[in-house]
Amino acid sequence: MDTDKTTALIDSPGFQEFGLNHIDPAQLAAYMPDLKPHVAHCKFYNCSHLHEPGCGVMAAVKSDASAHEISANRYKIYSDLYAELSQARKY
Numbered sequence: 223m224d225t226d227k228t229t230a231l232i233d234s235p236g237f238q239e240f241g242l243n244h245i246d247p248a249q250l251a252a253y254m255p256d257l258k259p260h261v262a263h264c265k266f267y268n269c270s271h272l273h274e275p276g277c278g279v280m281a282a283v284k285s286d287a288s289a290h291e292i293s294a295n296r297y298k299i300y301s302d303l304y305a306e307l308s309q310a311r312k313y
């Protein structure tokens with residue numbers, strides 16, 4: 223794991239209590255307090271929040287996010303982690 227990602231995790235409330243390796247990528251958004259409320263608005267229950275139509279998370283991502291929205295930077299952390307967790311699961 224590179225330093226940037228480690229730092230991002232430490233900065234994320236919720237991640238400090240969890241080791242990464244046992245998180246199912248499908249559950250990742252539930253561990254990110256700023257993403258979690260928007261998952262309820264997704265059209266598909268098994269939404270990965272990466273490319274699905276009608277995704278509540280993607281709809282809430284704003285480059286100038288205010289409260290109750292998701293910053294583009296946080297969404298990038300999510301997508302990076304999702305890719306990393308998906309990789310880890312192949313072994």
Ligand SMILES: [Zn+2]
Pocket residue numbers: 261264265269270271272274276277278279280
């Ligand atoms: Zn979604």
